[in-house]
Amino acid sequence: MPISDKSVPTPQGGVTRRLFIKTLGTTAAATSIAAAGEAAANSIADAQRPDDPVRGPGPIPVTLRINGQERSLKIEPATTLLDALRQNLNLTGSKDICDRGSCGGCSVLVDGKLTVSCMMLATDAEGAEITTIEGLSKNGKLDPIQESFIRHDALQCGYCTPGLVVASRALLNANPKPNLEQIKRGLCGNICRCGTYTNIFNAVLDASGQSPIMDVTPDQSAPKG
Amino acid sequence: MNTRLDDLPTSMPTSNRPQNKGASLNDDASRLDGVAKVTGQAKYGRDQFLPNGLFVGFVRCPYGAAELESHDEKAALAVPGVVELEITGKEGKYHGHTVGYLVAESMQALARGLRALSAKWKKGEIKTRITDEKLETPEPNDKSKELLAGADHVLEAEYSTEVQTHSSFETHGAVVDHKGDSAICYASTQGTFATTDGLGEAIGLPRSKYEVVCEYVGGGFGSKLNGAGKEGVTAAKVGAKHKGPVYCFCSREEDHLDTGNRPSGLARVKIAFKNDGAILGGLIRSWGGVGVSRGGGGMAVPSGRYDLGEIQREHSDVQFNAGAPRPFRAPGHPQGAFVEELMLDEVATKAGVDPLQLRLRIDKNDDRREMMALGAKLIGWDQRKKTGSQTTVLRRGFGMGTASWGGGAAKTECEVVINRDGSVEARTGTQDIGTGQRSSMGIIASTVLGVPLKMVTVRIGHSTLPIGPGSGGSVTTPSTAPVMTVAAEDARKQLLAAVANLNSADPSEFDIKDGQVLRAGKPLMGFKEACAKLAADQIVGRGKTEQAERGQGHSHGVQFVDVTVDTETGVVRVSRVIAYQSCGKVITRKMAESQIIGGVIQGISYALFEERVLDRNVGAMVNANLEMYKILGPGDMPHIEPVLWTKGQTGYRSLGEPPTVPTSGAIACAVYNAIGVPVRSLPITPNKVLAALEGAKS
Numbered sequence: 001m002p003i004s005d006k007s008v009p010t011p012q013g014g015v016t017r018r019l020f021i022k023t024l025g026t027t028a029a030a031t032s033i034a035a036a037g038e039a040a041a042n043s044i045a046d047a048q049r050p051d052d053p054v055r056g057p058g059p060i061p062v063t064l065r066i067n068g069q070e071r072s073l074k075i076e077p078a079t080t081l082l083d084a085l086r087q088n089l090n091l092t093g094s095k096d097i098c099d100r101g102s103c104g105g106c107s108v109l110v111d112g113k114l115t116v117s118c119m120m121l122a123t124d125a126e127g128a129e130i131t132t133i134e135g136l137s138k139n140g141k142l143d144p145i146q147e148s149f150i151r152h153d154a155l156q157c158g159y160c161t162p163g164l165v166v167a168s169r170a171l172l173n174a175n176p177k178p179n180l181e182q183i184k185r186g187l188c189g190n191i192c193r194c195g196t197y198t199n200i201f202n203a204v205l206d207a208s209g210q211s212p213i214m215d216v217t218p219d220q221s222a223p224k225g
Numbered sequence: 226m227n228t229r230l231d232d233l234p235t236s237m238p239t240s241n242r243p244q245n246k247g248a249s250l251n252d253d254a255s256r257l258d259g260v261a262k263v264t265g266q267a268k269y270g271r272d273q274f275l276p277n278g279l280f281v282g283f284v285r286c287p288y289g290a291a292e293l294e295s296h297d298e299k300a301a302l303a304v305p306g307v308v309e310l311e312i313t314g315k316e317g318k319y320h321g322h323t324v325g326y327l328v329a330e331s332m333q334a335l336a337r338g339l340r341a342l343s344a345k346w347k348k349g350e351i352k353t354r355i356t357d358e359k360l361e362t363p364e365p366n367d368k369s370k371e372l373l374a375g376a377d378h379v380l381e382a383e384y385s386t387e388v389q390t391h392s393s394f395e396t397h398g399a400v401v402d403h404k405g406d407s408a409i410c411y412a413s414t415q416g417t418f419a420t421t422d423g424l425g426e427a428i429g430l431p432r433s434k435y436e437v438v439c440e441y442v443g444g445g446f447g448s449k450l451n452g453a454g455k456e457g458v459t460a461a462k463v464g465a466k467h468k469g470p471v472y473c474f475c476s477r478e479e480d481h482l483d484t485g486n487r488p489s490g491l492a493r494v495k496i497a498f499k500n501d502g503a504i505l506g507g508l509i510r511s512w513g514g515v516g517v518s519r520g521g522g523g524m525a526v527p528s529g530r531y532d533l534g535e536i537q538r539e540h541s542d543v544q545f546n547a548g549a550p551r552p553f554r555a556p557g558h559p560q561g562a563f564v565e566e567l568m569l570d571e572v573a574t575k576a577g578v579d580p581l582q583l584r585l586r587i588d589k590n591d592d593r594r595e596m597m598a599l600g601a602k603l604i605g606w607d608q609r610k611k612t613g614s615q616t617t618v619l620r621r622g623f624g625m626g627t628a629s630w631g632g633g634a635a636k637t638e639c640e641v642v643i644n645r646d647g648s649v650e651a652r653t654g655t656q657d658i659g660t661g662q663r664s665s666m667g668i669i670a671s672t673v674l675g676v677p678l679k680m681v682t683v684r685i686g687h688s689t690l691p692i693g694p695g696s697g698g699s700v701t702t703p704s705t706a707p708v709m710t711v712a713a714e715d716a717r718k719q720l721l722a723a724v725a726n727l728n729s730a731d732p733s734e735f736d737i738k739d740g741q742v743l744r745a746g747k748p749l750m751g752f753k754e755a756c757a758k759l760a761a762d763q764i765v766g767r768g769k770t771e772q773a774e775r776g777q778g779h780s781h782g783v784q785f786v787d788v789t790v791d792t793e794t795g796v797v798r799v800s801r802v803i804a805y806q807s808c809g810k811v812i813t814r815k816m817a818e819s820q821i822i823g824g825v826i827q828g829i830s831y832a833l834f835e836e837r838v839l840d841r842n843v844g845a846m847v848n849a850n851l852e853m854y855k856i857l858g859p860g861d862m863p864h865i866e867p868v869l870w871t872k873g874q875t876g877y878r879s880l881g882e883p884p885t886v887p888t889s890g891a892i893a894c895a896v897y898n899a900i901g902v903p904v905r906s907l908p909i910t911p912n913k914v915l916a917a918l919e920g921a922k923s
Contacts, residue, residue, distance in 0.1 A: 076333055087332070092272035093265015095443075097394045098477050102852035105394065133265035142260070150259035151237040153815040156823060157659030158262030159394035159443030165263050187859045191851065193394050193444050194659050195826030197862045199819060202241060212241035215801075216603055216866045221244035222805070223595075223872045 055123065062123055066091070067135025075122055081115075082106040084122035085132060093133035093162045104190030105163040107170075108132045114170035116189070133162035136169060145169050148207035149200070156194035164190050168204050177208045233260055235678040242818060248869040249811035250672050256816065257664045257683055258441065258657070267441045270413040273400040275470035279308065281459055282335045284325040284342065285479065286317020289546035289844015290349035293317065293324055301327065301342040306334025309463070310342070317346070318517050319546050320845045321482025323455065328463055328471075351844040352545035355385075355491050355514040360543075362493050365508050369495070369537045372506045376497030379507070380571055384494070384564045386907040388514065388837035389487040390480075391553055392856060395443020397484045398474030399457035401428065403464030408435040412457055413442050413474075415449040416695030417656050421688040423452030427461035437688040442658045446827075447552035448485040449658070450697045481849035485551025486837060488522040488542075489514035490560040494568055497534070502576035502583045506534030511564075513542045513557075518549035525561030530627050531569070532587040546844045547837075552697060554824070555882035558628070559831055559889050563907055566626045566890030570897055574612045580894065581606055581625065593627055596783035596805040596870060600625070603803045603866070604785035613901025620790050622899025626887030628782040628806075632879035634704040634775045635694030641670050641709070641716040641766040647753030649676060651713070652684045653705055655693025660881055661816030662701055666709050668812050673713035675737035676752050699780075699879030706812060706877040707773035716766025723764070724755050776809040776876025784825065784887040786863075788895040792918055795911030797896055799829050799863040802888070807870035809878035814869065821867035821884040828888020830857035833908050 056077035063072045064084065073088045082099075085091040085108075094117055097105035101119040108117045109131040136143045145168050148154070155161040164187065171178060171186035178186060183204050192200075202212040238253040246252060261267040286293075293315045301310050312325035327342070329335040352358070365373060373379055399412040399420075408428055414420045414437075421437045428435055442449065453461065460473035475484060492511040498504045513522015522542040527533050550556075573580040581601055588594050601607075609623040642650040651670035657663040663683045671678040684690055694704045717737060724742055725732040736743040740752045749755075787801040804821050811817045834855040838848045848854040867884075889907060896914065897903040902921040904913050 078333070083332070086272070087274050090274060091265075092268065092274070095394070096271075098851040100477075100850060100852070102850065103394075133263075137264050142263070146260075146263040147234065149263045150234060150255045151239060152241075153256060153259075153819050155256065155259065155262050156661075156819055157394065157444040158258065158267055158441060159269065161262050162265045184859045184862060191856055191858045193392055193446075193827075193856065194819075195823030195857075196819065197826065197859050198822045198865050200859075201862070202239075206239075212239070213864060214241055214243070215864065216242075216244050216803075216868070220599070221603060221868050222599060222870055224247065 062126060064122065064125055064130060065128065066130045067132060077121070077123055079122050080118050081108070081120045081122045081125045082117040085117060091132050091134055095159055095162060097160065103160070103163070104167055105160050107163040107166040107190065109166065109170060112173065114167060133166055136165065143169060145172060145203065145207045148203040152199045152203040152206060154196050154199040154203040156196055160190065160192040164192065164200055168200070171204065172208060177210065178204065180213060233257070233679060242867070245814050245818060245867070245869045248871050249814040249817060251668045251678065251812070252814040254664060254668050254678055254813050254815065256661060257667050269395050269441045269443050270400055270411040270439060271395050271398060271443065271474050273411045274472070275400065275402055278470035278472050279328050279330060279463060279467055280332050280335045281463055281471060281473040282327050282339055283323040283479065284312065284327065284339065284344060285482070286320060286322040286324060286346065287845060288317065288346060288348050289320055289351035289353060289839070291317045291346035292349065293344060294347045295345045297341065297343045301338045304334060304338045304341050306330040307338035319548050321479060321548055323483070326459055348843060353547060353839040353841050353844050354545060355489060355512050355543045357545060358543045360512060362510055363508070363539055365495065366537050368535060369506065369508045372497040372535065373495060376505055377500045378498050378575055380494065380496040380498065380568065380575065382494055382568065382571065382905060384492045384567065384905045386490045386560045386563060387835070388489045389553065389831050389835045390837055390854065391446045391448040391485060392481070392851070392854065393444035393446060393448060396475040396477060396480040397449060397454055397456055399453065399460050400470060400472045401457070401460040401464040402470040403428070403468055405468045406434060408464065410435065410437045410457060410461065412437050412439045412453070413449060414439050415442070415445040415656065415658055415697060416452060417654050417686060417688050418692055419450070419452040419695050420457060424457060424461045427458045427465065429465040439656045439686045442656055445658045445696065446554045447556065447697065450552055450695055477851060478849040481837070481854060482846055483548050485553065486548060487553035487556070488550040490522065490524045492524055492526060492564045494564070496568060496572060498572050498576060500576060502573050502578035504533045504572060504587065506536050508537045511540045513540065515542045515544060516547035516549045517544060521550045521556070523557040524564065525557040526564045528561055528565055528629070530588060530590065530593070530629055531565070531584070532589060547839060554827065555886050558882070558886045559828060562626055562628065562886050562890040563893055566887070567893040567897065567903055567905065570624070570894040571903055584625065588627065590629065590781055592781045592807060592870065592872070593783050596781070597625070600783050600785045600803050600805055604787055604801065606785070609898060612898045615899065615901070618792050620792060620899040622788050622790060622895035622897070623785065624788070624891040624894030624898060625783065625785045626891035626894070628883040628886035630699060630780045630879045630883040632700050632703045632776070632780070633698060634770060635700050637693050637704045637708045637770050638691035639705065639709040639712040639768045640691055641674070641712040643716050643720055643756055643764040645756055645759050645762055647680070647756040649674065649681045650684055651681055651709060652690050653693040653709065654685065654687055654690035655701060655705060656686045656696060658696050660696070660701065660820060661813060662705070664816060665702055665706060665812045669706055669709045670713045673710055674717050676740045680740065699881040699883070702812070703776050703877050703879055704770070707775055708768040708770055711768030711772045712766045714766070715768065716764050719764045719766060720755065723759055727758055774876065776878040778878065780806065780808045780878045780880060780883050781870070782806040782883045782887060784891050786888070786891045786895050788892060788899060790896055790899040790914060792900060795914035797833055797892070797909055797914060799892060801863050802865045803868065804865065804884060805868045805870055806880065806884050807874055808880035809874050809876045811869055811871065812877070817869055817880060818867045820880050822865050824884025825865050825888050826857055828885045829863070829892065831907065832889035832892040836908050
């Protein structure tokens with residue numbers, strides 16, 4: 001039964017009730033809060049074509065636009081975007097740490113919005129512009145936030161680092177000069193086990209032209225030699 | 226991505242932390258694997274998805290104790306893509322205990338196969354904690370009796386800590402690429418060579434035919450010291466059978482259950498002290514909760530850092546139905562320090578003495594006492610109110626703790642290769658688990674040779690390289706740095722001898738500085754130019770443990786914390802931490818600071834959040850994930866200032882473990898200072914704070 005809701009456009013210009021409900025459900029479940037909304041709705045609508053009403057259960061062809069390149073792959077419909085990236089496309093910069101949306105290690109940008117790729121189906125990302133950690137540096141040059149991470153040693157084992165770099169980029173895109181509290185809030189979807197947060201905060205401050213937080217002066221802290 | 230190696234940013238000065246300026250061999254050096262890690266190019270073992278690979282998943286006991294009654298082998302093998310099932314046992318002794326494994330062509334098939342197996346379990350009797358055992362507190366011996374009887378005061382208290390899992394972000398596992406007559410094992414390990422040894426029989430090849438690679442390791446914290454582990458061994462076995470790549474990595478849940486932890490602990494103390502706070506001695510009885518392990522539950526109290534008089538000490542480990550401990554960053558020490566520091570603050574408060582003054586009196590080390598005096602000023606100790614004097618909703622508390630660490634050294638060989646094209650390689654097989662080992666090696670080679678860091682390529686994490694230590698006991702840098710120094714000195718000597726020979730002069734006339742060869746202090750030619758004139762293809766400088774001078778003595782640390790306790794919600798927030806640490810000569814300022822900050826953060830996380838929760842009825846871990854097993858996140862972060870102590874420091878000493886030792890004790894002291902009643906149990910969760918406040922009222 002067609003309903004008119006212009007916020008959920010499809011190639012056909014209409015949407016089924018089933019698709020609409022599915023869209024709502026998937027949107028809530030599949031994307032991070034920051035990314036919830038139109039992007040997912042659009043991609044689902046694009047994926048549901050009249051000549052392809054049911055997909056699966058076997059492997060299906062999927063085309064993803066990743067870091068500016070079209071990538072075609074055959075995957076089971078239940079494959080997450082993260083698994084497609086890592087296991088099918090060998091883009092292993094996005095990490096699987098918790099596998100359930102609580103660590104941010106698999107963060108990517110989906111149409112510019114911060115998304116945990118372990119909570120999104122690959123098919124739901126069809127039609128969207130996906131940027132992974134591998135796509136942040138361009139023409140052999142590091143993104144300023146990547147350079148700032150290195151300068152401030154905002155990494156140790158490095159396993160959470162790609163997710164935190166992507167999340168920091170998303171934060172700076174939304175707020176070019178965040179203060180410390182805004183940085184903490186902006187990165188609170190990510191965790192790190194080695195304990196690199198202090199330096200990550202400094203890296204984000206530096207990348208946005210602000211001074212690192214200091215409250216100790218050299219002369220009072222320790223004798224030299 | 227086409228950032229070339231030449232573009233590696235190796236010198237990146239920062240203006241922050243001026244207190245540590247000039248502390249290290251190279252203050253401005255950035256991590257040599259920084260670019261690889263921030264661009265996602267770094268390939269960890271868990272990232273090795275090889276064409277036509279098989280995947281292994283374990284069949285695991287879902288309860289604290291259970292017997293595998295039945296399983297549907299036919300159904301599991303009938304799942305498309307499932308290739309093999311091995312049931313190796315029936316008895317599950319803890320949640321996560323493996324009783325077999327399944328092999329499949331994809332992860333999805335693996336999951337379907339494990340579901341189709343329909344394992345049915347018969348639950349058994351279980352114990353899940355130390356206190357499920359009847360604990361007998363011993364009678365004081367004659368000496369203790371005498372001390373307790375003659376004391377002005379006696380502190381009698383019970384302290385407890387919970388199980389902390391390592392939660393390394395790259396889980397445990399390996400990928401074995403078996404090619405029939407040779408193999409490569411991509412391991413996530415803290416011991417390249419221990420893993421190589423451990424694969425022996427399972428991989429079915431002589432050691433000369435396979436190699437272990439671990440260029441990048443996603444954390445370990447002690448839990449990846451067990452050689453190849455069951456994951457590596459099983460991958461090797463399956464690989465040897467099917468002659469192809471085999472992927473065997475734990476899921477997050479499996480990692481919590483079956484790859485080690487910091488054991489729980491319980492300590493009962495009876496401490497005799499005088500009116501002025503002087504401690505005479507007494508009795509400390511402790512128990513370690515080691516799950517199914519036979520040992521490993523020790524608590525390092527007394528630590529030996531303080532004069533506590535004569536202590537009667539007894540300890541035993543208690544077994545129950547849960548996964549076994551493994552070494553975890555300073556095993557036994559944070560637990561011990563928590564007990565000791567809070568105990569000291571309780572003694573000081575009862576005696577009416579400032580806890581800082583008490584520590585200044587009884588601490589046995591000059592460096593630490595000096596750190597205490599300086600650190601107290603930095604944290605603002607003079608703002609500390611008397612314990613129990615605050616009546617506001619939000620109460621502020623100050624606390625402190627200490628650490629010391631003696632290190633050994635393990636067998637190490639290093640090579641420094643100078644090629645004729647002027648490129649330099651620093652080589653040792655040991656791994657970098659996030660500490661900055663790769664960078665340290667490069668900095669030493671570059672400093673000793675007198676060439677920019679950019680010219681040095683470091684090769685580590687490979688079993689075909691010269692042997693290096695496992696990353697345990699904080700010995701990696703103390704073992705490798707002196708040996709790499711010897712190797713670089715050897716290479717430098719050989720190069721200068723060659724240059725002297727070409728100029729028919731004495732080698733003592735020549736020197737290398739900033740990539741220039743000098744003669745009598747004046748630039749003669751560039752380093753590259755000199756290398757181009759070498760008669761041989763390359764110079765190989767070598768170093769061995771026996772030739773190297775090891776750093777002597779201990780690393781010391783003192784930490785101060787400033788916390789706020791909300792007495793309505795029970796929430797504890799740490800707002801500032803000052804962390805002093807010595808470690809001998811510092812190689813790289815930034816990575817040394819990172820080690821200290823990381824240790825502090827893990828300490829705060831241990832003090833406030835981390836706890837393995839077992840269901841007491843069935844023995845299953847109910848929070849085997851990363852949202853209910855809470856580790857500290859960005860929003861919980863205090864401001865942390867690491868101070869590198871350089872006064873009187875010689876040699877290279879340990880830095881990895883000591884900074885995580887004092888933190889939890891310091892926080893417990895600060896909470897006590899704020900609310901006037903000690904919370905003697907870690908983690909200090911809101912419910913415990915509220916219960917302590919409630920108890921104090923009644």
